[in-house]
Amino acid sequence: MTRLSGTALHQWRRQLLAELPGPSSGLDWLLDLEAGLSWQLLQASQLHPERELQLRCGLDHLAALWRRHCSDQVPLQYLLGRCPWRDLELAVSDAVLIPRQETELLVELAGDLVRATGSTPRRWADLGTGSGCLALALARLWPSSEGWAVDRSAEALAIARANAEHWGLPGARLHWCSGDWWAPLAPQAGSLELVVSNPPYIPSAVVDALEPVVRDHEPRLALDGGVDGLDALRCIIGEAPRMLAPGGWLLLEHHHDQAKAVVELMQRAELVDCRSAADLEGHARFALARRERP
Numbered sequence: 474m475t476r477l478s479g480t481a482l483h484q485w486r487r488q489l490l491a492e493l494p495g496p497s498s499g500l501d502w503l504l505d506l507e508a509g510l511s512w513q514l515l516q517a518s519q520l521h522p523e524r525e526l527q528l529r530c531g532l533d534h535l536a537a538l539w540r541r542h543c544s545d546q547v548p549l550q551y552l553l554g555r556c557p558w559r560d561l562e563l564a565v566s567d568a569v570l571i572p573r574q575e576t577e578l579l580v581e582l583a584g585d586l587v588r589a590t591g592s593t594p595r596r597w598a599d600l601g602t603g604s605g606c607l608a609l610a611l612a613r614l615w616p617s618s619e620g621w622a623v624d625r626s627a628e629a630l631a632i633a634r635a636n637a638e639h640w641g642l643p644g645a646r647l648h649w650c651s652g653d654w655w656a657p658l659a660p661q662a663g664s665l666e667l668v669v670s671n672p673p674y675i676p677s678a679v680v681d682a683l684e685p686v687v688r689d690h691e692p693r694l695a696l697d698g699g700v701d702g703l704d705a706l707r708c709i710i711g712e713a714p715r716m717l718a719p720g721g722w723l724l725l726e727h728h729h730d731q732a733k734a735v736v737e738l739m740q741r742a743e744l745v746d747c748r749s750a751a752d753l754e755g756h757a758r759f760a761l762a763r764r765e766r767p
């Protein structure tokens with residue numbers, strides 16, 4: 474436990490940012506997650522700098538993490554080994570994509586669909602589960618459902634499974650499947666009432682030009698969608714009519730410029746009710762469609 478005044482903290486913060494410039498929001502995030510100093514307390518300490526603050530760790534420890542983040546461009550989430558997402562805090566390593574805020578919306582969209590249809594899905598799947606963020610969120614939304622979470626990366630699946638154990642989800646209802654997209658789900662063909670996926674969708678050349686903090690540390694398997702970014706989406710959409718239950722929904726995240734292409738792929742696969750949905754900034758980043766009922 475470290476005790477210091479707001480004045481001392483802000484002086485330390487200013488000096489560190491001057492020595493190792495980076496987005497101050499990143500340093501504040503570190504203060505919150507690692508030192509337990511919430512953003513509200515940090516703000517209040519500007520108004521009352523004389524008040525004493527308590528940190529869970531020392532300033533040297535925080536400065537060392539910030540130094541590694543700035544000099545080696547390692548994401549803070551990997552340095553801490555955890556990441557807040559929705560109402561969860563998830564373990565992460567460089568074997569999994571750091572769950573993004575926009576992906577939280579996929580869960581909202583899934584919830585909206587289910588509310589509109591009026592019945593909770595009994596069987597659902599998450600393709601490319603990574604940290605398990607989507608699978609965990611769906612399992613918590615619908616505790617009596619059965620879910621299958623697939624990933625080609627064994628290391629990612631181990632993290633997803635550990636996250637599920639940490640959050641105490643009933644293991645028997647959540648199946649962790651190693652393999653290529655639909656392949657491990659052959660026994661479930663035609664019975665999945667909802668399938669969500671945030672697959673790799675960034676065109677290879679764009680991945681090469683990403684910021685080093687992403688390109689050099691997050692798994693290429695989680696980012697690279699091939700030449701046009703659509704390799705995984707083509708594969709997932711192409712098999713969806715066979716794998717979904719009649720009336721079952723497919724809900725996908727995609728790159729900001731792929732909405733038209735993804736909806737066309739869905740239409741070509743003879744899915745129905747194909748449409749896009751926007752993220753919080755109004756960009757079409759999601760596509761949804763369902764298998765027709767006979």
Ligand SMILES: C[S@@+](CC[C@H](N)C(=O)[O-])C[C@H]1O[C@@H](n2cnc3c(N)ncnc32)[C@H](O)[C@@H]1O
Pocket residue numbers: 569570571572573576600601602603604605606607623624625626629652653654671672673674694695696705
């Ligand atoms: C963009 S990440 C999404 C991770 C997580 N669902 C999320 O939203 O944060 C894509 C995931 O797909 C997995 N993946 C890539 N190719 C795959 C394949 N052929 N079959 C199954 N999973 C694959 C990657 O390992 C990665 O975990």
